Amino acid sequence: MIIYPAVDIRDGKCVRLRQGSYSDMTVYGDDPVEMALRWREAGSHFLHVVDLDGARGQGKNNRDIIGRIIEALDIPVQTGGGIRTMEDIDEVLSLGAARVILGTSAVKNPGLVDQAVSRYGSRIAVGIDAKNGLVAIEGWERTSPYTAVEFARHMEKMGVETIIYTDIAKDGMLTGPNFEAMDEMQRSVSMSVIASGGISSINDLVRLKKIGMAGAIVGKAIYTGAIDLKEALEKV
Amino acid sequence: MIAIVDYNAGNIRSVQRAFEYAGADCLITSSPDEILSADGVILPGVGAFRDCFGNLEQRGLDRVVCQCIGKGMPFLGICLGFQMLFEYSEENGTDGGLVKGMGVFKGAVRRFPPGMGLKVPQIGWNSLDRARDCVLFDGLPTKPYVYFVHSYYVDAKDRSLVAARSQYGLLFDAAIARDRIFAVQFHPEKSGDVGIMIIKNFLKVVYGV
Numbered sequence: 001m002i003i004y005p006a007v008d009i010r011d012g013k014c015v016r017l018r019q020g021s022y023s024d025m026t027v028y029g030d031d032p033v034e035m036a037l038r039w040r041e042a043g044s045h046f047l048h049v050v051d052l053d054g055a056r057g058q059g060k061n062n063r064d065i066i067g068r069i070i071e072a073l074d075i076p077v078q079t080g081g082g083i084r085t086m087e088d089i090d091e092v093l094s095l096g097a098a099r100v101i102l103g104t105s106a107v108k109n110p111g112l113v114d115q116a117v118s119r120y121g122s123r124i125a126v127g128i129d130a131k132n133g134l135v136a137i138e139g140w141e142r143t144s145p146y147t148a149v150e151f152a153r154h155m156e157k158m159g160v161e162t163i164i165y166t167d168i169a170k171d172g173m174l175t176g177p178n179f180e181a182m183d184e185m186q187r188s189v190s191m192s193v194i195a196s197g198g199i200s201s202i203n204d205l206v207r208l209k210k211i212g213m214a215g216a217i218v219g220k221a222i223y224t225g226a227i228d229l230k231e232a233l234e235k236v
Numbered sequence: 237m238i239a240i241v242d243y244n245a246g247n248i249r250s251v252q253r254a255f256e257y258a259g260a261d262c263l264i265t266s267s268p269d270e271i272l273s274a275d276g277v278i279l280p281g282v283g284a285f286r287d288c289f290g291n292l293e294q295r296g297l298d299r300v301v302c303q304c305i306g307k308g309m310p311f312l313g314i315c316l317g318f319q320m321l322f323e324y325s326e327e328n329g330t331d332g333g334l335v336k337g338m339g340v341f342k343g344a345v346r347r348f349p350p351g352m353g354l355k356v357p358q359i360g361w362n363s364l365d366r367a368r369d370c371v372l373f374d375g376l377p378t379k380p381y382v383y384f385v386h387s388y389y390v391d392a393k394d395r396s397l398v399a400a401r402s403q404y405g406l407l408f409d410a411a412i413a414r415d416r417i418f419a420v421q422f423h424p425e426k427s428g429d430v431g432i433m434i435i436k437n438f439l440k441v442v443y444g445v
Contacts, residue, residue, distance in 0.1 A: 045361055071249040076383055076426050096247035098359055122355040161355045
């Protein structure tokens, strides 16, 4: 199982949100590039970068910073947040991202997923963020009528090979992931499922690995020190 | 000075960073003079074979690269910079035909076969099976993990070229070496410590230290 340290960027800074709420945000650093290098130094093999301004669709985005992170690191980077058009996908992949994550855009515009997958294959991932089992959109501030599993199956039919499954209720809470939901998703599809949200201990990571998750995203836990990333990478 | 061949083939700054980190002076350049007078030459490349080779050819840099290799200059091809050394790619262009490469070595670039349930492109860390001793892998574990992004793989005709293979549904050629000419399918610049070691080993070949 691949452990993805997360670097979320808002207004040029490295931040964490609680349950996806922009009003409940903690700033952990002024320089996301420096933070990314720190997680790389701990021994990571892959980094997960989210543009929270982009996700919220506020017009501006942090793409220049994401480009600098990709250039500065000698490990691959997957990134998402505010990817809405083929031009966005082209741009982010040409910055050198290994994989680009579609979120809201996949829910609203399945045609984009179709087009993106036929052009870029497994370099396209879909982020499925669930609130009470329903897919959330718009930086998690609204929900759609689909259940997460229904939506995942739909994505699978379109040829998507990787999903990132986040339980919003758990995210940023450090109370452990929603193992049942992760297990259900993992059993329901044959895509690679990356777990996200609530991971707060090395034991959580061990359990997710046992469930058979392809990867796990660690956010707040490595920022607060609840998880020592280096130790986690060695043990899991 | 190490010359990184610049032909509009995607973001090559991370290649430069990794070489600098490994202790090399690098120059990103499309000048034939600068490339031919460098101590070593890096040919990076990402994206589609046809576009990549088209860009190289358009700048006349395919001939420059062949000249470097002909002169026996230390050379490292990365990803498409590896694939383009071969005769042709099966990458389907608009006409569905074969796309020709530099043909420095005999062999083809083939697509991972559909119907094997493989995720294409292969994106991620995979281990190398060393086919023989190669200075590029000095000081590394027997099966080092490196990072790949590719939809096509090299099938070299001359098997004595092959320094390492890797398994992805099938065994494919992941690295070749002959004299001071090296080329790899994976991305040493994105392969963490292992990648930096491979770059350092290449620099040892260049500078003989």
